[in-house]
Amino acid sequence: MALTSSDETDLLLPLLGAMRETPRFSTFLERLRRRTGARYIALLTRQGDLGKAPITEFHAGDPLPTGSPVTGSSALFDLDRAHYDSLRPGRVYALGELVDHDPVLRAQRWRELRDLGLADERIVRILADPGLDAWLVLARTSPCSASDSALLSNLAPYVAEALRSGRDLDAARDSARINAAGMARSGNGWMTFDADGRLVDLSAQTQTWWSAAYGQPPRRGERLLGLARPAERGLLSAIDELARDKAAAPRPVLLSDSPRVEALVQRIALDDDPPPATTARFLAVFALPHAPSDDAQARLTALHALPPREAELALKLSEGLSIAEAAQAMGLTVETARNYSKRIYAKLGVRGKAELVRRILEGTAHMT
Numbered sequence: 001m002a003l004t005s006s007d008e009t010d011l012l013l014p015l016l017g018a019m020r021e022t023p024r025f026s027t028f029l030e031r032l033r034r035r036t037g038a039r040y041i042a043l044l045t046r047q048g049d050l051g052k053a054p055i056t057e058f059h060a061g062d063p064l065p066t067g068s069p070v071t072g073s074s075a076l077f078d079l080d081r082a083h084y085d086s087l088r089p090g091r092v093y094a095l096g097e098l099v100d101h102d103p104v105l106r107a108q109r110w111r112e113l114r115d116l117g118l119a120d121e122r123i124v125r126i127l128a129d130p131g132l133d134a135w136l137v138l139a140r141t142s143p144c145s146a147s148d149s150a151l152l153s154n155l156a157p158y159v160a161e162a163l164r165s166g167r168d169l170d171a172a173r174d175s176a177r178i179n180a181a182g183m184a185r186s187g188n189g190w191m192t193f194d195a196d197g198r199l200v201d202l203s204a205q206t207q208t209w210w211s212a213a214y215g216q217p218p219r220r221g222e223r224l225l226g227l228a229r230p231a232e233r234g235l236l237s238a239i240d241e242l243a244r245d246k247a248a249a250p251r252p253v254l255l256s257d258s259p260r261v262e263a264l265v266q267r268i269a270l271d272d273d274p275p276p277a278t279t280a281r282f283l284a285v286f287a288l289p290h291a292p293s294d295d296a297q298a299r300l301t302a303l304h305a306l307p308p309r310e311a312e313l314a315l316k317l318s319e320g321l322s323i324a325e326a327a328q329a330m331g332l333t334v335e336t337a338r339n340y341s342k343r344i345y346a347k348l349g350v351r352g353k354a355e356l357v358r359r360i361l362e363g364t365a366h367m368t
Contacts, residue, residue, distance in 0.1 A: 003154050010035065012158055019166035029060035032138075032155070036148055039118060040139040044084070045163065047132050084135055087125040090156055092149040095121050120144040124152045127160040134163050185367045189288045192268070195243050195281050197223055197236045205368075209288050213256070231255050238265040239282050259289040296365040303363070304347050313340050317353055318360040 003012070014027040021027060025043050033041040040061040046054070083098045095109065113119070120143045126134035136152055136159060138144065180203065189206035193199060199220050202210075211217040214226030224232070231254060238251035242265065250266035263286040293299070300311040309330070316326035327337035341353070350356045360366065 003151075007035070007151075011155065015158055015162040018162050019169060023058055024166070025058045025162075026060065028159075029058060032151075033060040036138060036140075036151065038138045038140050038148075040137075042137045043126075043159070044135045044137065045133070047167070084123075084125065085133075087123065087135070089125045089128045090153070092122055092124045092152050094144070094149075095123075098123075117141060122149055122152055124156050126156050127163065129164070132163065132167055134160065187288055187366060187368055189286055191218070191224075191284045193235075193239060193282045193284065195239070197239050199224060205288060213259070227255065228257070231257075235263075235265065235284070242267045242282060253284070255284075255286060261286050261289065293365065293368055299364045300360070306344060306347060310340050310344050310347075313337060314344050314348075314356065314360060315365060317341070318357045318365070323353075 010031050011028060014031060015025075018025045018028050029041045029043060032038075038061065040059065042057055042059040045056045045058075047056075087093055095113070096106075098109075113121070118139050119141055121137060121139040122144050123135055123137045126136055136156065138148060138152060140148070189203050189209065191199060191202040191206060199218050199222060201220065202218055207217055210226075216225055218224055224235070227235070234253045235255065238253050241251060242248050246267065248267070250264045253263045253265055255261045255263045263284040265282055265284045268281055268283050296315055297308060297311040300306050300314055301308060304311075306314060309332075312330060313326055313332075316329060317323070321329065323337050323341060324334050326332075327334045330337070332340070341356075345352065345356060348356060348359055350359055
């Protein structure tokens with residue numbers, strides 16, 4: 001039985017937004033439950049190695065009548081999960097096909113089903129991709145019909161595609177969160193621009209710093225406000241050169257002279273050619289001016305076993321102070337500061353101030 005136009009509207013459209021709902025698939029499952037008159041509908045998913053990862057359940061309805069001897073919201077389907085991995089994707093199975101081979105199991109299963117006030121159920125394995133399994137289960141208080149099985153069979157490929165899309169979307173979101181956190185911790189900022197040099201997007205750290213530095217937040221859809229004329233010309237020139245030459249190397253641009261902010265502008269690889277007008281095509285990455293973290297001294301102590309005063313001196317040197325300037329700032333004699341610096345060099349395995357500064361700047365001390 002093919003899906004009707006009403007089914008396409010009521011059941012397929014909710015799948016488009018199923019992964020954004022909380023809980024996921026709630027609208028689709030509830031509409032499917034009402035459409036079939038089922039007491040309980042469940043979508044069971046498992047991500048990870050076969051048999052090792054836990055099963056996540058999304059459901060509509062409740063199979064448990066008042067006073068049921070079986071407890072737990074997913075108790076009905078806990079009874080059958082041992083059979084799930086043997087099911088062939090796309091085929092709808094009746095309960096009898098799972099338990100009829102074992103008279104003892106069959107009697108036990110029907111008794112448990114009766115205790116739940118249910119008469120029948122149908123199961124279809126939605127997909128069995130590497131690392132992603134899913135099953136759709138329907139339970140009724142009356143015998144399931146051929147139309148129930150046909151509907152589950154027809155819906156299976158659509159639900160499978162929704163699950164795959166959701167998995168890919170989750171992976172993209174995780175990657176974006178990790179990349180954003182890494183950029184923020186390293187003190188880097190970024191902006192993206194369209195082909196006309198208008199701002200498409202920027203990191204939260206960049207927005208905060210830019211607003212403080214220039215007195216106004218950057219506005220998406222507009223060119224950057226507050227830039228000095230040479231900086232604006234340099235940015236637009238870099239974008240223009242990269243637009244004309246797809247193989248061009250990233251272009252360095254001086255965005256700000258005081259404080260000094262140097263950006264590297266590069267072309268973003270796009271599948272669309274030409275892309276939509278509002279699509280980000282160019283990325284500018286830069287180090288945001290920032291002071292060492294409040295935890296910088298503790299991090300140097302933890303990683304390099306530096307006592308607090310030695311860690312403080314190492315940070316002063318990494319900020320560009322000379323030994324004499326650092327000694328004065330810390331209330332030390334120059335001789336004491338030199339003795340400290342020698343111990344610092346030995347513990348960090350560096351041969352002098354230049355290597356020390358590079359080691360600290362490349363480590364965690366200056367991460368935000």
